[in-house]
Amino acid sequence: MTEQFDVVVIGAGMAGASLAAELAPHARVLIAEAEAFPGYHTTGRSAAFWEECYGGPDVVPLTLASGPYLREHGFLSPRGALYVAREGEEAEVEAFFARFAGTGVEITALGRAALRQRLPGLRPEWGLAIAEPACADIDVAGLHQHYLAAARRGGVQLRTKARLTAAEREGAGWRLAFADGSELRTMILANAAGAWADAVASLAGAHAPGIQPLRRTVAQLRTDPAPADDLPLVLDLAGSFYFKPESGRLWLSPHDETPSPACDAAPEEIDVALAIDRFEQVVDWKVVAVERKWAGLRSFAPDRRPVYGHDPAQEGFFWFAGQGGFGIQTAPAAARLGAQLLLGRGRDNMTVGLDAGLYSPARFSR
Template sequence: MSDFDFAIIGAGIAGASLAAILSARASVVLIEAEAHPGYHATGRSAAFWVECYGGPGVQPLTTASGPFLTAPPADFHDGPLMHKRGALHIGTSDQTAIADHMLAEFAASGVHIDVSDRAAVATYVPGLRSEWTHGLWEPDCCDIDVAHLHAAYLRQAKRQGAVLHCNSRLSAAKYENGVWQISAGSFNCSANILINAAGAWADEVAQMAQVRPLGIQPYRRTIAQLVVSPVVPADLPLVIGLDGSFYFKPDAGGRLWLSPHDETATPACDAAPEELDVATAIDRLQAVVDWDIQRVEHKWAGLRSFAPDRLPVIGCDGANDAFFWFAGQGGFGIQTAPAAAQLAGSLLDAAIAAPQNVNAAIYTPARFL
């Protein structure tokens, strides 16, 4: 007899959402290395839902997550977990091919994208410099309330009997006689299925469990909170460079969140912002708008972890069915959380329905064999 049906390594948005799904019908333990869940990635998210973000392979998970985030069950959260923002992808005259490619990629997806000329683009972004002439408008983009979403998943999992152990960094995981023997800090347990939801540490967890790593690479992403003049309008959309070189959005109190959209390969760690990345972000912003940047009020960095093909990895390991991958969710783990957890749950428990219009085969770890 094992102590738990499922042991989930990592209590960020991935582990918490899957725990909430599985604990309705099974015994679950969430094992978290840090003092608080969601410390490295979930708690440092820029918090938006954009159907095009992550590309056509990620979009079905994002789209399928929309209804849940818009109108979650009353016993999960009181009210919507995301609110309309709108996203504007902007480019210069030499970036029309990028816009055309994006339109072609999502032509059959049902994602609502409108083409905007210079006059339309300028109405969305006050102070926009003249060279920014092309835009693609995603009206359905929303801000996500990440903190409440993550807390609601943890609360639901606890209500259904899941057990959370923080300050419990995995130190050993051995599979013998059909059961995992797990040591994590001072906590020891056994489980039938080990679920790897460890984000940037996913490959390290696999190696500890004697499972072949998949090449999941963490990358540092930087965000700065700025005070600018004029004050950022509250209805400013999320503004994304067509070439992927920046994004910015308003924050409470007229502040601006800005990122150079950086991806710096790094070992799994407690990521910290680099001054050069903050300076790069500001330089790129100044090339877009004529705003006066008064000060950097806050800056931080988080980790985004990708598989080699930049798609999530969801499914049983090819060599050991008792090891389940739920990793590689990059910078889109929040916006895909409801559907991704539902998909993973359906692969682990036949009684759980899979999300509609999501092809599980493209996320299977078997694609790396």
């Protein structure tokens, strides 16, 4: 007899694990993961931080709503952030403040002396900065395991090496087939497949809005001097690099966004070299060695807002995708909102201020 579920969630990364955990008290749920273990792709390769401005003003409400949950459960460690800019880029600094005015983020201008105290070795042309004191490191692995454990306690089943190969409407629900030959029935198919979100939609006959995977590269460097443990996250206001300390080493990214097919992403040497070149234009530190390098895929809808909600045309198909690089820092509020939308339940204190219309898949209706 074919097993029957209320919801089958495709993908066991942060998106799928958090959504399943929120659904667990209210529905019979299964997570189907194509890889051998959860979090193999983007979640397992993230250099995540909780950074209030990351993702832009439309993402800020999700980030701020998630902050208390992340702090309460011990997943955040204070870091602070600095957006840096060159002399002569005052207009860009003013535009940044204007962009986030009224959003609730805490940002302040930092003077030249204070900037150099916080970032030793800064080259003289970099004289402008915006400080974001609330920025924090995220324990990504801990948060992911937290949601997987909560899902498991709630009775959610997890199946790995379960790549979806077919999804057909059958009566009021779905018949799903997987690469291992197994089949399941479910009332709702929830698409939390990250870089594969459009492919899952196509299998189910839903309109794929064009969620594009973009490759992001990170390298771990040994530098002289070694970065101080309390060095803030440093981001280029123009979006061409960021770096942060990690256990006596430096994690550096060229902030690349290279379109890619959905795949097991690998770093390109040119992107690592570009990151180092940009880093050396900011500080006078010596790069002693590149110790590790990796890449992950960050998936964005065309308007760069996440996609949460029931598909407007395909009954029983639910979107929980397009979360770019902000899906980890927004996981608590996004998953809570997603579960409420999927189940038709009311809002709670975490989600009451969120405008679900901003994230609805209906905005892509043909």
